[in-house]
Every structure is written in structure tokens, then in C-alpha cells.
Amino acid sequence: MFDVLQAVAVFFLNPLFLLILLVAVALGYRRVKRERKDFNIRKLPGLTELRRLVADTWLHALILSVLLSGIGFVTDAGWIVLFSIVMLIVLVSFYYQWGSPIYATTLAFFGLVAWQQSGRTFSYRGWSLQDVDLLGQLAITIPVIAGLLLIAEGSLIRKSTVKYASPHLEKTSRGLRAAVFKVKTIWMLPIVLLVPGDMISAYVPYWPQFKLGAESFSFVPVPVLIGFSQIARKRFPDEVFPKLGKSVIWTGIAVTALGLGALYEPLIGWGALVIGVILRTVLTIIVAVQERSGGYAASPSAKGVVIAGVLPGSPAEKLGLKPGEVIRAVNGMHVANDKELYDAIQVNAAHCRLQVADRNGEVRLMQQVLYRHDHYQLGLLLVR
Template sequence: MALDWLMQLGAAALKLFIQPIFYFSFVLAFIVGMFRVARERKDFGTRIYDIYQEIRFILPASLAVGAVLSVVTITAGLAIPSGMLNFIAAVLIIFSIGGFFLLSPAWTMTAAYCIFVLSEWVNVSFIPYKNLGFEAILTILAIVTALLMIVEGVLIKKRGYQGTSPRMETSPRGLKSAVHLARRLWLVPVFLPVPSSRPLTSFADWWPVIDTGAESYSFILFPFLIGFSMTVRSTLPALAVKSTGRSVIGTGIITLFIAIGAYWVWQLSAAAVLFAALARIAITRRHYNYEKHRPYFFTAQEKGMIVAGVLPASPAQKMGLEIGEVITKVNEVNVNNEREFYDALQKNGAYCKLDVIGTNDQIRFVQGSIYENEHHELGLIFAPEEKEYMDQSVFND
């Protein structure tokens, strides 16, 4: 039996590479990277990250959580008909047109659930599931939705804040400010049992936990697309993104408890997916309202210059400078704008010493070797100087 299961899992893993959605995810990430690079060049005169930045985040972290989720789905025998999985893939592709933001499982899986139910109510069954139990499939969909939401929250909390992209934005007062855009696409491959004519010997009498009425099963490695997009204006990106991740995890756990209840009362599956969708909207709305009533974080400072971005592999990154830190002195010279900053750098052609107020409000000293022709290649992106833009707005009036 063990050998049969391993062979089935191995065959399913190889079939991942014939899934169109697998390749679609990389194309989508590449296109988004192209637009991001163009925007960064327009805003700052240079790209912050290369065009492959979004592609780098697609798989590494999601493979681990996908493996954990696969253990759950295989152990519980959460079997979804292949026709339903094909329809979910179509929903994921359609929703991706609206951007990463719409690829939360709370919305994609709920949409698939609702369309599946409506198609049955109006007797237009274009999602083939043979003669399997309709109510059992709904229960499984709700449970998988909850599990994917937990996965989404974990990925947001652990990876969503890494490599955020700064961008320029005009404040309500007409002043230029820097904000950070956290945008990620993850491909989460999950092993799922599917009803099949190929017999798969059960390892226990209770497997699968939720009986769909199928007599035999095989495995498929299905790639779920999970997207995340969030603009952070009033605080450090890491703080806002991690907070959102924790909220999504909590929502996923509550959704899971409701969905498990559908094992006894199948109507709770509808309550579970609707709760997931509404709660995810509430999380997004809460962040929007929080940002709406707070001042911009990356703006001109009374003293020093706030770091809005650090270029990868730059001297600034090697010195350990981080987003959100404030540089108050360069080579013992007070600085309050970019001209003063680079003039102070040129006072020493071999190295620079910076007085920095860290994100923990503690003062620290940073120094590193530089060369005379690298003064303007330190790799720092600063928040725009308000005075400059105020003068321009007066002139334009």
C-alpha cells in the first residue's frame, strides 16, 4: 500500500508541470515586475529591485506551507472533483486580472463556492462532479478555503513585508510623500485526493473523513494562487503587514471551526465562506481607515532625513541601513536635505560615518568604506523634501 501511495504522489507531483496555472503565475509576476520597475524609474530615477523580484517570492516559502497543508488534506482525505479544481483554476486566472489584491482565498474560493451552488440551483451544471455528494463537496470547499486563509496569513506575516517597493504619492495637501507597496504572489502546491477510476487503497477505515460517495481516488498536486497587495503610508511596512497577516490567520482559524461544523450541518459551509469573505473585506477596510486618519510616515523630518528605500547590494545595505531610519549627521555634519547629505559625504573620500536614529528610536553610528566616484551611488532613497514641492505648488498656482 505504501508503495502505491508513493507512486501516486510522485506521478501527481510530475503533473504539476503540465498545469497551465503553474506557468501563468510566473508570467503574471514578470509582467507586474515590468510595471513596477517602470514606476520606480519614474518616481526615483532608478529601479529599486530588478524585474525578477516578484518571481523570487513565488515558490520558496510557499513550498513549505504547501507541504504542511498537503499533510492535512491527505490525512483527512479532503477530496475535490477534478472538474471543480479546473473551475477553481479558471477563477484564479480571471481574478488575477484585477491584480494580486483579488487573489485572497477568501474571495477566489468563495466565488467558486457561490458559482457552484448557483449552477446547481438553476440546473446549469457546467462544473462536472459526476454523482458525488453535493453537500459533502461544499463542506470540503469550505474547509479548504479556511486552510488556505491560514496559509495566506502565514505567508503575509512571514514574507509579505520583505522587499516592499517605495513609490511617490501626492498627499491631500498636495505635497509629495513616499509610501510603500507590499505586493506578493505565491504559488502554493497542495496534494489533494480526487475521485478517480484508479483504485487507491485506504490506510484506515475512516479515510476519507468526509465521504463524497466516490469509490476510488487518486492524487493531484494542485497549484493554488494566493496574492497580496497593500499600500502602507503611516507606519513602517513591516508593522502594518505583520498585523494584517495575524488578522488573516485569526480569520482563517475561525472560518475553519465554522467549516468543520458543516460536517454535521452542511449549511454551515455557506456561513464559513461568507464569513471569510466579509472578514477579509473588514481587515482591508480597517487598514484603509487607520491610514486615512494618520499622517504620512515617509515625509520630510524636522531633523535629519528618513530612509524610504535601500537598494539591494548597495553600500548602504552593506552598512546595515534600514527603511524607516533617520540619518541626522554625515561625517559629523548635520544634514536635512539631499544636497547637504551628499556634500557632507564628499568631505571624506575613503569612508563615511553616519549618525542614525533607528526604528527603535535608539541612536547608533554607522560607517563604511566608499570611494570618491560612489558618493551618489550609496544606494539610499529618501523621502521627498516638502519645502521643494510646496514652492512648486505655489508657483503653479
């Protein structure tokens, strides 16, 4: 039992795993601090990023682990170490624009290439730098891993970023304050990889292992970091991030397909990694440039009060209000700012009747029953 617990501790006491937990808490704290500064209230609890670390990714991690280990894609212990080091550097840098796993997988692979080409010799616990065949199995495995991780990243961006986009206020060129929507988050995929050799079993005798012929293989759990940081300014999050996620998925499919092409020519796998880095970088730059040009999607309006965000579970969410919509009147009274809005709510203690213009300018009427504790907790973050 002690050996089993020791094996589990290899993953849960991994410095990268522990640091990911701490950084997730720090990201939530910084987000809440910024939201309270702009709106005097936070949109989501501070531990949201921590709770989402694996809650959003466990299915992706399970599928990838079964695919990679089940099919028999073998990685390398040295590559895993370099891969973890690169992820660690990205994690502590907080520059999550470059947190896509394609960068870490590629840097770790070509790091091994450069290290091997330097002519130096290195060996540790049965692992030898000279024995790493970068034109063999790894030329297939690493690009396939990179491609599948890109697919997972795109899926997470597409499904898990719109809901958690954090609004904050930014000064426009005219001195007004408009809303921008920022997503800065990390995910962790606990993926099980197949590694040849007995380097791990030398430390933990009961670590899961099997033999194929004369060679031993171990199942190694690796906490894979995916970082994402993007701002929606010209458009709304539901207009930007799903499209970006779809593009990342297609990039991952292309990298995976090219990686499998390394079965015929190993250098195709090398090229797949380079192409993946280029395409992912281009996607990041394109979105950044597009969102910096032009005006703001949620800027002050003379027609009413502009919504910057909606608190989950609030009366405003039950009303179906969305960021970018304009509240023109409340209980029959025209409103131009947040004070007038909440003053108008008090006119009727039982019902809140709103006249709202959607993003296309179409006006609709809606109402919601309010209770005593709702009067000043409609659940809106407003551009002001």
C-alpha cells in the same frame, strides 16, 4: 516514461500555472519601472516576484498537501475547475486586494450550488453535476481547505511582505512628495488534492491513483494563487503587515474550526465560507481606511534627509538604517537633501560618519567603511 512525462505536463502546462509565471514577471517589471521613475534606481531585481513564487511557499504547499491528502479530505473535479477559473480571473484583473484564496474557494463552491439549483444537467468523463453532494463531504472539505489556505496566506503576509515592500513617492496635500510603501505580489502554492473518480486516468493512464473499496481516487496537483495588494502610508510596513498577517491567520483558524463543525451539521461549513469572506474583506477595508487617514509616516523633514528605502546588501543596510529614519549630518556636515548628503560623503573617502534620528526622534551616531564604488552607492532611497 512517456506516460510519466505526460502526467507531469498536466501540471506544468496548466494554463493557470503558465500565466502565473508571466504575471509575476510583469509585476516585477512594473515595480522596477515605478521605483526608477521615483528614485532613479530599483530596490530589488525585476525577477524577484518570479523567484519568490514558490520559494516562499513550498513548505506551506507541502504541509497542506500532506494534511489534505493524508487525512483523506476529498474534493471534487468540478469544484477544482471552477476554483481555477476564478483564480484565473483574479490573476488577469490585477486587483489583488481580492486575491485571497477565501474568495476563490467560496465563489467556486457556491457556483456549484447555484449551478445545481438551476436544475440543469451536465456530465463529462464520469463527472456529473447531479452527483455532487454539496451537503456531504464537500461541505467539510472546502471550508477546511479555505481555512488552511487563509492560514498560509497570513503566514506569507506576516513573514514575506515587509522585506519586499516597494517605496514610491506620492504628492501630499501641501504639494510635497512623501513616501508610501506598496506591496503588490502573488504567490503560488502547488497543492496536491484528492479527487474521486477516474476522469484524469482516462487521459493519463499512469497518473497516481488508488482504490478504496469500489471507488477510485486520484492525486491532482493544483496551482493555488494567492494575491496580495496593500499600501502602508500612515505607518511603516513592519508596523502594518505583520499585524494584518496575524489577523488573517486567526481568521483562517476560525474558518477551519467551523469547517470541521460541518461534521455535525453541513450548513455550518457553508456558514464558515461566508464568515471567512466577510472577515477577510473587513480586514482589507480596515487597513485601507486606516492608512488613508492622517499624515504620511515618511514625509520631508526640515531636520534632515528622510530615508524611504534601503537597498539589500548595501552599505546603508550594513549601517542598520531603516525607512523613516532621518539623516541629520554626514561627516560633521548638516544635510537637507540628497545632493548635500552625497557631497558630504566625499569629505572622507575612507569612513562615512552619520548622525541619524530614528522613528522616535532618538539620535544615534554610526560609521561605515566605504570603498571607491560605494561613494555614490550608499544604498539609500530618499524622500525628495
